[in-house]
Amino acid sequence: MNxxxxxxxxxxxxxxxxxxxxxxxxxxxxxxxxxxxxxPGVLQPYRQIRKLFHKDAVIAAQASPLFRLVPYVxxxxxxxxxxxxxxxxxxLPFAVAADTIALVGLFATARVFLALAAMDIGTAFxxxxxxxxxxxxxxxxxxxxxxxFTASLISHSTSLPTIVxxxxxxxxxIYPSLAFAGVxxxxxxxxxxxRIPVDNPATHLExxxxxxxxxxxxxxxxxxxxxxxxxxxxxNYTCIGLALFFPWGLATGAHSLRDLxxxxxxTGLKLLxxxxxxxxxxxxxxxxxxxxxPEFLASAFLLxxxxxxxxxxxxx
Amino acid sequence: xxxxxxxxxxxxxxPVAWLAIGLLGLVRGRSVLWVGRILFPxxxxxxxxxxxxxxxxxxxxxxxxxxxxxxxxxxxHIRLDALAWFFLLLIGFTSAGIGVFSAGxxxxxxxxxxxxxxxxxxxxxxxxxxxxxxDDAYLFLVAWETMALSSYFLVTTQHRLPEIRRxxxxxxxxxxxxxxxxxxxxxxxxxxxxxxxxxAMRAAQxxxxxxxxxxxxxxxxxxAKAGLVPLHxxxxxxxxxxxxxxxxxxSGVMLEIAIYGVLRVTFDLLHVQLWWWGLVTLGLGLFTALxxxxxxxxxxxxxxxxxxxxxxNIGIIFLGVGLxxxxxxxxxxxxxxxALAATLYHCLNHxxxxxxLFLSTGSVLHATRERSLGKLxxxxxxxxxxxxxxxxxxxxxxxLPPLNGFVSEWLLLQAFLFTPDLPHxxxxxxxxxxxxxxxxxxxxxxxxxxxxxxVIFLGQPRESSLREAQDCGRxxxxxxxxxxxxxxxxxxxxxxxxxxxxxxxxxxxGASLGTQLQHWWLLAPIAxxxxxxxxxxxxxxxxxxxxAVVLGVRRFYHGRVRKAAPWGCGFPLLTPRMxxxxxxxxxxxxxxxxxxxRMQRALPSPFDTSPHxxxxxxxxxxxxxxxxxxxxxxxxxxxxxxxxxxxISVYLLYxxxxxxxxxxxxx
Numbered sequence: 001m002n003x004x005x006x007x008x009x010x011x012x013x014x015x016x017x018x019x020x021x022x023x024x025x026x027x028x029x030x031x032x033x034x035x036x037x038x039x040p041g042v043l044q045p046y047r048q049i050r051k052l053f054h055k056d057a058v059i060a061a062q063a064s065p066l067f068r069l070v071p072y073v074x075x076x077x078x079x080x081x082x083x084x085x086x087x088x089x090x091x092l093p094f095a096v097a098a099d100t101i102a103l104v105g106l107f108a109t110a111r112v113f114l115a116l117a118a119m120d121i122g123t124a125f126x127x128x129x130x131x132x133x134x135x136x137x138x139x140x141x142x143x144x145x146x147x148x149f150t151a152s153l154i155s156h157s158t159s160l161p162t163i164v165x166x167x168x169x170x171x172x173x174i175y176p177s178l179a180f181a182g183v184x185x186x187x188x189x190x191x192x193x194x195r196i197p198v199d200n201p202a203t204h205l206e207x208x209x210x211x212x213x214x215x216x217x218x219x220x221x222x223x224x225x226x227x228x229x230x231x232x233x234x235x236n237y238t239c240i241g242l243a244l245f246f247p248w249g250l251a252t253g254a255h256s257l258r259d260l261x262x263x264x265x266x267t268g269l270k271l272l273x274x275x276x277x278x279x280x281x282x283x284x285x286x287x288x289x290x291x292x293x294p295e296f297l298a299s300a301f302l303l304x305x306x307x308x309x310x311x312x313x314x315x316x
Numbered sequence: 317x318x319x320x321x322x323x324x325x326x327x328x329x330x331p332v333a334w335l336a337i338g339l340l341g342l343v344r345g346r347s348v349l350w351v352g353r354i355l356f357p358x359x360x361x362x363x364x365x366x367x368x369x370x371x372x373x374x375x376x377x378x379x380x381x382x383x384x385x386x387x388x389x390x391x392x393h394i395r396l397d398a399l400a401w402f403f404l405l406l407i408g409f410t411s412a413g414i415g416v417f418s419a420g421x422x423x424x425x426x427x428x429x430x431x432x433x434x435x436x437x438x439x440x441x442x443x444x445x446x447x448x449x450x451d452d453a454y455l456f457l458v459a460w461e462t463m464a465l466s467s468y469f470l471v472t473t474q475h476r477l478p479e480i481r482r483x484x485x486x487x488x489x490x491x492x493x494x495x496x497x498x499x500x501x502x503x504x505x506x507x508x509x510x511x512x513x514x515x516a517m518r519a520a521q522x523x524x525x526x527x528x529x530x531x532x533x534x535x536x537x538x539x540a541k542a543g544l545v546p547l548h549x550x551x552x553x554x555x556x557x558x559x560x561x562x563x564x565x566x567s568g569v570m571l572e573i574a575i576y577g578v579l580r581v582t583f584d585l586l587h588v589q590l591w592w593w594g595l596v597t598l599g600l601g602l603f604t605a606l607x608x609x610x611x612x613x614x615x616x617x618x619x620x621x622x623x624x625x626x627x628x629n630i631g632i633i634f635l636g637v638g639l640x641x642x643x644x645x646x647x648x649x650x651x652x653x654x655a656l657a658a659t660l661y662h663c664l665n666h667x668x669x670x671x672x673l674f675l676s677t678g679s680v681l682h683a684t685r686e687r688s689l690g691k692l693x694x695x696x697x698x699x700x701x702x703x704x705x706x707x708x709x710x711x712x713x714x715x716l717p718p719l720n721g722f723v724s725e726w727l728l729l730q731a732f733l734f735t736p737d738l739p740h741x742x743x744x745x746x747x748x749x750x751x752x753x754x755x756x757x758x759x760x761x762x763x764x765x766x767x768x769x770x771v772i773f774l775g776q777p778r779e780s781s782l783r784e785a786q787d788c789g790r791x792x793x794x795x796x797x798x799x800x801x802x803x804x805x806x807x808x809x810x811x812x813x814x815x816x817x818x819x820x821x822x823x824x825x826g827a828s829l830g831t832q833l834q835h836w837w838l839l840a841p842i843a844x845x846x847x848x849x850x851x852x853x854x855x856x857x858x859x860x861x862x863x864a865v866v867l868g869v870r871r872f873y874h875g876r877v878r879k880a881a882p883w884g885c886g887f888p889l890l891t892p893r894m895x896x897x898x899x900x901x902x903x904x905x906x907x908x909x910x911x912x913x914r915m916q917r918a919l920p921s922p923f924d925t926s927p928h929x930x931x932x933x934x935x936x937x938x939x940x941x942x943x944x945x946x947x948x949x950x951x952x953x954x955x956x957x958x959x960x961x962x963x964i965s966v967y968l969l970y971x972x973x974x975x976x977x978x979x980x981x982x983x
Contacts (some may be wrong), residue, residue, distance in 0.1 A: 031704070053872075053873050054873065056874075056877070056878055057876065057877045057878065058878045058880050059877055059878070059879055059880070059881075060879075060880065060881065060882035061879045061881060061882075062694070062697075062882070064697060064772070064774070066696065066707075072509070072856075072862045072866055072869075073862060075865050076861035076862040076865055077858065078860060079861050080854075080857060080861060083857075094853075094857070096421075096838065096844065096848045097848075097849070097850040097853035097854050097857070098849060098850070099716070099847050099848060101726050101729055101730075101847075101849070101959045102616060102717050102722075102726065102849050102854065105716055105717040105722050105726075105876065106717060106757070106761055107325075108714075108716055109711070109716040109717060111762075112711070112714060112716060112762055112765075112766055113760075115766045115770070116766060116769060116774060117767075117768055118773075119770035119774040119775050119877055119895075119896075120696075120770075120774045120775065120893060121516030121775070121776075121882045122693065122694065122776035122895050123882050123883070123884070123890060123894070123895070124890070124894040124895060124896070125885060125900070126882075126971075127770070127775065127896030127900075128771060128894050128896060128900075130896070131896055131900070131901050131903075131904065134762070134763045134766050134767075135763070135904045137759065137762070137763070138756075138759040138760050138762065138763045139759070141755070141758075141759040141762075142752060142755035142756045142758075142759050145729075145755040146553065146751075146752055146755065149748070149751060149752075150734065152733055153733065153736060153748075156846065157845060157846050157847065158730070158846070158847040159845065159846075159847065159848060162845060168372050184817065188342055206885050216883055217882055217883060221869055221873060225865070225869070229472045230553040231875075235469055248486075254735075282596070285943055290807055291907075294904070294908050301752075301756070304748065304752075305752045308748055308749075309745070309748075309749070312748060314745070315747070
């Protein structure tokens with residue numbers, strides 16, 4: 001590990017952390033446009049986070065230390081995930097510490113901590129949110145793992161940068177298995193990031209909340225960290241999707257400075273398109289009843305398994 | 317390092333010491349001080365000795381010894397190879413934590429007197445150690461039965477309660493069904509030369525049919541002890557009945573001893589392994605794992621929940637055994653070693669984390685006198701030690717990085733990724749589906765553990781009496797701390813231990829992961845570019861990041877905090893009873909996996925003025941399998957009862973007829 005790779009690694013993480021709210025703002029702005037609203041502007045999440053950081057934290061009287069620790073764990077795990085995901089370039093020295101299975105485990109850890117924090121206060125909505133969050137999680141997590149497995153079988157490696165390098169350098173043939181995996185991944189992305197049709201990030205009705213119900217008790221800096229990590233999670237998932245299914249333009253192999261610099265606008269452009277696509281999906285769909293969510297996720301899981309099977313049958 | 321012969325003698329002394337400690341318990345059987353403060357700590361020391369001896373022994377050559385004990389024809393044989401050392405290590409280190417905890421846990425006036433309990437407990441420990449050391453079927457079965465009997469008495473510590481006697485009876489019944497299977501298995505494996513040493517069994521050449529018979533008898537016999545579905549019914553009965561340290565010992569150690577038996581028979585005593593055995597084992601393991609985790613999710617008794625979680629983990633371990641058999645049968649030594657390493661690692665993980673959780677339920681039980689999840693809650697405030705240490709166990713069982721449970725699951729999933737390379741056209745396509753099921757089980761385990769932890773320790777106390785709960789005592793803390801430290805260390809430093817496990821796989825499979833484990837910090841069992849995971853770096857960067865974020869937020873922003881009532885959504889009357897109950901938390905699982913359960917619901921009508929809601933979730937196997945068998949047994953015994961007339965002339969007639977029949981047979 002030399003100093004250059006270390007710098008690229010750090011730059012990558014810092015760019016992800018800084019740019020994540022921007023993606024969130026872009027998606028919200030696109031949604032507003034698609035719904036004939038003017039929208040608050042793409043910088044709104046930054047203003048939101050800044051405002052929250054300046055407020056006094058209000059904490060429930062019966063909160064335990066675990067409750068106050070969780071926002072930091074959330075934020076740290078999403079930063080860690082950003083260090084593994086090749087959003088700009090694949091030469092990530094940190095990626096050796098955690099492969100795709102560990103990445104799924106990392107997301108699971110973050111989710112478990114969030115659910116525990118939600119149960120900590122002991123209100124009806126908190127524990128209901130925890131239950132629903134875990135319900136979404138236990139179906140989405142294996143689906144995500146199966147998507148990664150399909151990609152791993154193609155590239156004979158579970159390390160995410162290696163997978164992406166194989167997929168990027170491979171001939172432009174389309175892997176039929178990845179088509180299934182791609183659809184499954186999209187469904188997982190929607191569910192895991194609490195987007196429509198599984199959850200509504202803009203909801204103000206506690207009964208229909210999933211993710212929002214788990215963070216109902218947070219305020220000020222804790223909420224700011226949670227919001228930021230939610231944005232970072234969306235950014236991470238989008239980057240995983242782009243890297244697996246549209247890996248063109250990433251700096252792979254031996255990096256030249258030109259490649260590295262070129263990767264930034266390309267990734268930015270891809271994220272803009274992906275963000276618009278996400279807003280489109282959210283505008284075209286309605287949120288489904290919570291009882292339908294398991295069916296939605298079970299089909300994601302089955303699609304991912306089908307992708308695996310297709311790979312094994314066709315060998316590609 | 318001491319030479320291997322002295323290691324052998326040191327190891328032999330430990331069961332002897334345990335027996336002596338147990339007998340000393342009878343000397344002043346009513347004195348809690350004598351038993352708790354002197355004998356149990358001594359037993360713990362013996363356990364630690366065993367653990368460290370085994371650690372040294374894992375690298376030593378195999379040693380064997382014939383003891384001048386036993387019957388004339390059947391002298392006791394002892395043999396310690398790497399497999400035996402590994403399980404002795406598991407017994408030693410796990411029992412050390414449980415022993416220290418027990419020293420502070422057992423109190424007077426709870427069923428069996430402390431002295432007798434001390435005897436049963438240490439006999440149980442000694443018998444488990446002897447099972448692992450035994451090198452002939454005779455000693456093995458004597459120790460195995462001692463283990464079953466001593467644990468039966470431990471389960472029925474509160475023998476005045478009828479439901480506990482019933483639980484003990486079910487346990488004893490299944491244990492003996494299993495023992496018959498093991499006895500028959502040894503009978504098949506001696507191969508007609510009537511030599512019951514393991515040495516002779518290794519040399520016996522069985523035909524594939526007889527070898528298969530032996531394997532499946534072993535799977536039945538040891539599976540009954542381990543809790544393989546459908547022989548799992550005793551676990552959810554016996555674990556809640558037993559005192560918590562006993563549950564910990566049974567779930568954390570005894571179940572793993574059954575796994576030892578399977579491994580010993582399959583890879584050591586049988587000279588041939590057929591691939592379809594592996595497929596069957598893998599299928600049974602997967603079903604057991606899914607069954608266990610789904611049932612765990614709907615339990616409302618904390619120890620029953622953990623018992624079902626044990627069934628799940630045993631399923632995962634059998635999955636690993638099956639995978640090892642398949643790879644071994646197809647002559648893929650490196651992958652077989654990988655699967656075996658995952659299996660053994662999971663045994664050790666389960667021993668540490670499940671004991672930790674069972675012990676913490678023990679502390680909760682002592683503090684609150686409550687086992688039902690519906691009446692607990694909020695204990696993190698009153699019992700911070702137990703709560704925080706239990707959090708470690710919870711995360712470990714849920715298989716989350718960077719703790720130990722994740723390491724074995726990671727290894728197992730890696731092994732699954734290689735199954736498409738198998739030279740068999742259907743198996744190589746079928747098996748990756750197993751990985752999907754395993755992923756589902758692992759994700760469900762997280763659900764179960766959030767329920768377990770959240771309902772017991774988080775939220776608000778559901779009963780006012782919980783506000784007076786006391787944290788556990790000093791000795792209990794040491795026990796919990798020891799096991800939690802084990803979970804963390806096993807999670808962060810898997811490579812040194814895997815390097816030691818190589819000795820086991822070299823002995824059993826003739827292959828190891830040896831060359832792949834160069835860096836202590838990097839787990840890359842096949843090749844670093846193929847798959848790598850570094851828990852130490854992972855943990856370190858998480859800690860550094862969390863610290864950096866905390867400091868950063870402190871540095872740039874004020875840290876003002878106000879305490880207030882929680883957000884009630886505009887509803888003024890929030891009570892602790894409005895929190896999600898254990899039933900509520902399990903409801904989605906109950907709905908999604910409905911075919912797994914036999915459910916009886918009683919729903920009130922909307923006009924009911926005093927509504928009662930009742931749901932009873934039961935196991936299909938009780939009614940579909942056990943009830944018909946029990947009925948059949950009852951019918952046969954009533955038929956046999958018709959023969960018993962109670963008049964002496966009739967019995968004389970029976971003797972006469974028997975004599976005539978025998979004479980006719982002899983002539």
